[in-house]
Amino acid sequence: MSGNVRIVxxxxxxxxKTTIDKYGIEVVPLKVLFGExxxxxxxxxxxxxxxxxxxxxxxxxxxxPGEDEFIDVYKKSLGSGSSILSIHTPSKLSxxxxxxxxxxxxxxxxxIEIIDSxxxxxxxxxxxxxxxxxxxxxLKQVNDFVQNLNNAIYTVxxxxxxxxxxxxxxxxxxxxxxxxxxxxxxxxxxxxxxVKILGKARTTKRAIRxxxxxxxxxxxxxxxxxxxxxxxxDNGPAISLRDEIDRNxxxxxxxxxxxxxxxxxxxxxxFFGLGFYESRYLKGLSK
Amino acid sequence: xxxxxxxxxxxxxxxxxxxxxxxxxxxxxRLWLDKNAADIDAINVFPVPDGDCGKNMLLTISSAIExxxxxxxxxxxxxxxxxxxxxxxxxxxxxxxxxxQFLEGMHSSTADKDSIGVDDMAEAISEGAKKARAALSEPKxxxxxxxxxxxxxxxxxxxxxxxxxxxxxxxxxxxEAEKSLNRTPxxxxxxxxxxxxxxxxxxxxVIFTGMKGYLEGKVRPRRIRPVxxxxxxxxxxxxxxxMSDTYCTQLxxxxxxxxxxxxxxxxxxxxxxVIVAESDSKLRIHxxxxxxxxxxxxxxxxxxxxxxxSENMKEQLKYSIYPEGTKGKNIAVIAIAQGKGMHKLFRKxxxxxxxxxGQTMNPSVRELREAVEAVPQKKVIxxxxxxxxxxxxxxxxxxxxxxLAVLSTKTMPQGISALVAFNTNEDIEQNKSYxxxxxxxVITIQVTSAVRDTRVQNIxxxxxxxxxxxxxxxxLAAGRDIKRVVLDALSKIELxxxxxxxxYYGSSTDKKEAGRLLESIKGKYPEKDYExxxxxxxxxxxxxxxx
Numbered sequence: 075m076s077g078n079v080r081i082v083x084x085x086x087x088x089x090x091k092t093t094i095d096k097y098g099i100e101v102v103p104l105k106v107l108f109g110e111x112x113x114x115x116x117x118x119x120x121x122x123x124x125x126x127x128x129x130x131x132x133x134x135x136x137x138x139p140g141e142d143e144f145i146d147v148y149k150k151s152l153g154s155g156s157s158i159l160s161i162h163t164p165s166k167l168s169x170x171x172x173x174x175x176x177x178x179x180x181x182x183x184x185x186i187e188i189i190d191s192x193x194x195x196x197x198x199x200x201x202x203x204x205x206x207x208x209x210x211x212x213l214k215q216v217n218d219f220v221q222n223l224n225n226a227i228y229t230v231x232x233x234x235x236x237x238x239x240x241x242x243x244x245x246x247x248x249x250x251x252x253x254x255x256x257x258x259x260x261x262x263x264x265x266x267x268x269v270k271i272l273g274k275a276r277t278t279k280r281a282i283r284x285x286x287x288x289x290x291x292x293x294x295x296x297x298x299x300x301x302x303x304x305x306x307x308d309n310g311p312a313i314s315l316r317d318e319i320d321r322n323x324x325x326x327x328x329x330x331x332x333x334x335x336x337x338x339x340x341x342x343x344x345f346f347g348l349g350f351y352e353s354r355y356l357k358g359l360s361k
Numbered sequence: 362x363x364x365x366x367x368x369x370x371x372x373x374x375x376x377x378x379x380x381x382x383x384x385x386x387x388x389x390x391r392l393w394l395d396k397n398a399a400d401i402d403a404i405n406v407f408p409v410p411d412g413d414c415g416k417n418m419l420l421t422i423s424s425a426i427e428x429x430x431x432x433x434x435x436x437x438x439x440x441x442x443x444x445x446x447x448x449x450x451x452x453x454x455x456x457x458x459x460x461x462q463f464l465e466g467m468h469s470s471t472a473d474k475d476s477i478g479v480d481d482m483a484e485a486i487s488e489g490a491k492k493a494r495a496a497l498s499e500p501k502x503x504x505x506x507x508x509x510x511x512x513x514x515x516x517x518x519x520x521x522x523x524x525x526x527x528x529x530x531x532x533x534x535x536x537e538a539e540k541s542l543n544r545t546p547x548x549x550x551x552x553x554x555x556x557x558x559x560x561x562x563x564x565x566x567v568i569f570t571g572m573k574g575y576l577e578g579k580v581r582p583r584r585i586r587p588v589x590x591x592x593x594x595x596x597x598x599x600x601x602x603x604m605s606d607t608y609c610t611q612l613x614x615x616x617x618x619x620x621x622x623x624x625x626x627x628x629x630x631x632x633x634x635v636i637v638a639e640s641d642s643k644l645r646i647h648x649x650x651x652x653x654x655x656x657x658x659x660x661x662x663x664x665x666x667x668x669x670x671s672e673n674m675k676e677q678l679k680y681s682i683y684p685e686g687t688k689g690k691n692i693a694v695i696a697i698a699q700g701k702g703m704h705k706l707f708r709k710x711x712x713x714x715x716x717x718x719g720q721t722m723n724p725s726v727r728e729l730r731e732a733v734e735a736v737p738q739k740k741v742i743x744x745x746x747x748x749x750x751x752x753x754x755x756x757x758x759x760x761x762x763x764x765l766a767v768l769s770t771k772t773m774p775q776g777i778s779a780l781v782a783f784n785t786n787e788d789i790e791q792n793k794s795y796x797x798x799x800x801x802x803v804i805t806i807q808v809t810s811a812v813r814d815t816r817v818q819n820i821x822x823x824x825x826x827x828x829x830x831x832x833x834x835x836x837l838a839a840g841r842d843i844k845r846v847v848l849d850a851l852s853k854i855e856l857x858x859x860x861x862x863x864x865y866y867g868s869s870t871d872k873k874e875a876g877r878l879l880e881s882i883k884g885k886y887p888e889k890d891y892e893x894x895x896x897x898x899x900x901x902x903x904x905x906x907x908x
Contacts, residue, residue: 255709256892257861258781273784277860277908280782280799 079207079216080156082147084139084170085115086163087196088334097204100147104163104170104336105137115336124335125307125343133241136336138170144177148186157185157213159220161199165190166268167340187217193229193264194337195302195349202356226355228292229264230272231304231347232281232311236260238342239269261285278311282318289323289350298324301350306333307343315346326353375527375576377478380435384426386575387444391422393571393582394564401564403588403813404557413721413749414560417454421461422568424451424725436475441468441485449756450727456561457723458752459493459505463565466492479530483516486534496752503549505561511541512569531573538566555815558586591824608653610671614644617664624663631656643667689785692792693738696776697724697746697754700868700898703773710780713738719747719773720900726753730760740764740789742796746776748833766793771833772805773898774863774906804859805832806850808843808903827902843874844881847905851882854907862889865896865904878903 083089085103094101103114108127113119128134144160151158160178165171171190178186191199199220206216233239234257261273261284272288275281293299301319305312312330320328333345378386394415401415428447429440445468448461470488474481490509494500515537519530545559546552552559567585574582610632617624621637621644628635632650639645644664650656653671660666696707699719707715716732718724729750733741741763745751748771758765766789770776779800783792807830811822817836822828829838829850837850862882866875872895879893896904 256706256777256781256863256894257890272786274781276778276781279858279860 078156079211079213080151080154080158081200081204081207082144082151082158082160082174083196083200084162085117086168086170086194086334086337087161087200088116088121088331089197089200093201093204097201097208099200099204100151102139102143102147102170104139104168106335106339107135107137108132113335115334119335121332121334121338124338128338128343129307134335134339136168136339138168139173141173141176141180144174145180148177148181152181152183152185157187159187159189159203159207159213159216161189161191161196161203161220163196163337164192164194164264164268166266167194167337185213187213189217189220189224191227192224192266193227193349194231194333194341194347195227195229195304195331197331198227198300198302198349198351199223223351223355226351227349228289228351229347229349230261230285230288231263231341231345232259232261232275232278232285233341234259234344235342238340242340261288263288278314282311282315285315285347286318286322289319289348293323293352295352295354298326298353299350300327300353300356301325301329301348303328303330303346303348304333305330305346306338306341308346312346315348319348376525377476378437378527378576379476380437380440383437383440383477384429384435384444386572387422388426389575389580389582390568390571391419391426393567393574393585394419394422396582397563397567397584397586400584400586400588401560401567404555404563404586405560413454413723414456415564416721417457417723417749418460418561418564418568420725421448421452421457424448424727425461425464427451437477438468438471438474441471444468450725450730452726452753452756454723454749455752456505456564458726458756459496459509459561460565460568461726462493462496463489463509466490479524479527480520482527482530483520486516487513489513501549503545503547503552504559505565507545507548508538508541508559508562508565512538512565514541528573528576531569531576535566535569535573538569542566551817554817554819608650608671609647610650610653610656610669611645611647612656612660612669613667614646614660614663615665615667616642617644619663627659628656690740690788691738692740692742692783692785692789693736694742694744694780694783695732695736696744696780697729697750698773698776699900700896702895702897703865706777706894706896707744707780710777711783711785712744712780718750719898720749723747723749723753726756726760729754729757733757733761733763733765738763740766742766742768742783742789742792744768744770744776744779746770746773764789766790768793768797768800770800772803772807772904772906773896774805774865774904775800775803778803778906778908802908804854804907806830806837806847806854806903806905806907807833807901808847808850808905809901811839843902844878847878847903848881848885851885851905856886856889856907859907860890861892861906861908862886863892863894863906863908865894865898865906867902867904868897868899870902875903 082100085101103117106113106115106119148158160174162170162174174188203216203220206219258274258276259281260271261275261281262269262271273284275284303312303316316328316330398415398419402413405414425444425448428443430443445465448464452458452461466489467485470485471477471481490513493509494506500506512534515534519533524530542558542562545562570585621639625635625637628648632648636647637644657669693713695714696712697718698704698707698715704715713736714732716724743754745754751769754767768779770779779796782796782799808827811824811826811828814824815822820836820839822839826839827843827846829846831837837853838846840846864879875893879891883891
């Protein structure tokens with residue numbers, strides 16, 4: 075099957091509706107639960123509402139889509155003659171990828187590829203993927219291109235507290251203690267989709283400085299970059315970070331994006347950071 | 362070598378001295394310093410209880426004397442070597458350190474001498490002055506260095522004037538040193554404002570006077586510049602708060618004549634960590650006290666004293682090592698800290714060891730070196746956390762094979778922020794520069810009570826008044842009301858770029874009072890982040906860091 079690749083992703087990508095419509099992207103929602111209340115992310119709970127509820131001390135939980143939901147989505151796309159590239163939130167943070175993989179097994183052909191992303195800025199992969207698909211690239215071409223981007227992505231951020239990662243079992247208790255003291259912000263990266271603590275800072279200023287440092291060190295060519303600044307509840311530090319990134323690097327793309335309720339549940343309020351790759355990795359697109 | 366008679370001596374008698382006399386001469390200097398140490402402490406200009414200049418010099422020279430080998434056959438050079446070595450290892454505080462450098466200069470100039478004559482001594486004093494000056498990258502006038510130079514000038518004058526005996530030489534030296542000391546207020550504004558001479562300089566003059574006294578056969582030391590009774594008392598008071606419960610005293614009483622309970626009650630008035638254990642007809646007693654002699658006297662009334670042991674805890678190892686290992690580049694961070702809350706905080710933040718010390722009890726070179734040697738890591742970062750520790754700490758690098766980086770953090774909050782910036786994945790050089798940068802960006806407000814009436818930067822300060830200082834240098838505010846003093850101090854600092862205000866309250870401060878103070882600061886600056894920490898530090902009722 076050539077051409078006509080359908081991009082499937084999940085709600086943690088927090089895509090704009092216009093983007094979804096433009097490329098015909100299928101978005102499988104994850105769920106956020108406040109006690110008995112169940113919300114579909116991006117459908118019936120928005121970020122503003124979500125963060126104000128956790129700031130009031132409510133403790134949410136999340137659930138990823140089941141195998142069945144993926145089977146339905148895949149069936150629909152395959153039925154219309156498309157092949158599928160399914161791009162999802164890191165498997166270290168969510169079971170979404172596992173559900174997608176299980177669903178794929180129900181289909182005998184090779185027309186579904188699944189990408190376990192390495193970043194919390196999923197849009198950085200999904201939009202270029204959709205763009206490539208819209209240019210009539212084959213599934214293999216789009217898949218190779220996105221895999222390359224995925225390997226080139228580097229994501230860093232500063233947490234206000236490790237409490238949320240700890241609560242979700244995504245980091246050990248000993249390390250979580252550190253975050254609770256003296257307003258220390260752990261600086262972390264998502265490498266191979268896994269949370270790694272790289273350093274710590276007490277002030278936003280120093281956290282930004284550490285992140286700038288980490289971006290420099292992880293740039294191979296020193297050329298221009300494509301970056302997305304992400305944040306959970308508070309965009310103030312994110313804006314400062316964006317300005318500093320803009321001042322220190324040549325940016326072809328620099329946007330601000332609020333992290334949705336599901337990832338917000340795991341990393342907590344006050345988080346800000348960025349995902350970036352060097353722009354040269356996007357060149358595969360025009361070939 | 363001409364023998365020295367302790368009593369009947371004429372000035373012109375003593376032409377040379379050997380090792381034994383040299384040791385005795387410095388011991389006499391030590392006695393003189395002992396007599397004058399509290400007066401020297403009292404004129405330490407800053408109105409905070411860091412009046413420890415005399416104490417530091419005394420501890421330094423005591424360490425020098427203790428290092429002299431009793432039994433060996435003594436040449437002058439061998440004794441001088443021991444003195445220099447002992448002084449360096451025991452050096453505390455800036456003036457103690459500079460004294461050790463002075464003695465080191467004297468040692469290197471007399472390195473091959475069996476005995477020391479007039480020319481040798483004159484040369485040694487000049488070399489001492491040079492060595493002390495060379496130890497500082499930016500030597501300041503109006504300090505101990507000025508007095509050392511005065512002594513060197515006196516030595517030169519004496520030689521020119523044909524002085525033929527050591528007592529005559531010392532007379533020149535003392536005379537010129539004193540002239541220089543009296544000039545120090547003209548050279549340093551802070552001294553002039555406070556109406557005092559430099560304390561370190563005075564300490565050095567006392568040492569010269571003691572040396573002269575020994576050579577002249579005047580064995581009884583006297584106070585050369587007694588300060589007012591009130592100042593003297595204020596300073597001893599401040600010193601005592603720190604010295605509390607120094608001796609770990611343990612004894613056993615056989616067949617006590619009063620009950621264990623009665624004894625416990627009595628002991629509680631004399632110190633802390635009181636344990637009275639009864640077994641058979643014996644009592645085991647343990648107490649931390651400043652007055653072991655008093656305990657011994659009591660004990661004799663209570664029954665048969667079987668064993669009595671009293672150890673100076675300050676002389677014991679003053680560092681604790683925490684077993685948690687470091688990962689990454691395997692670098693140990695050692696912090697000098699004061700107050701149990703501060704020790705705990707440094708430890709929690711990842712310090713491998715903490716050394717007790719800081720204000721009024723600067724750790725010695727020896728203590729710091731021991732701590733550096735004791736940690737298992739080969740690479741060590743040392744956080745000084747007090748400006749009077751920086752100089753002594755800077756010497757440790759020469760005394761250890763370990764790779765050592767000394768961070769000149771001037772206050773504990775600076776050290777804490779530096780420690781937060783420590784990254785186990787980076788090497789020692791990178792850590793050093795980043796941690797130092799972070800430390801330097803932290804402003805510390807120190808709140809304490811003035812121990813003496815004085816003027817600082819033209820603000821009159823009364824004894825007992827609360828004062829707020831910025832980074833141990835600038836007086837920001839003074840007054841009686843804590844809230845007003847702190848808010849006044851904060852209003853004098855540019856706070857626009859400040860994100861976090863951390864209030865560390867001291868051992869003498871009530872937690873509720875600290876909470877109330879925090880609320881008033883918050884009320885004034887609601888947009889900042891706040892943290893309240895029980896630092897339990899002595900001397901400073903509050904340390905407030907702005908970053």
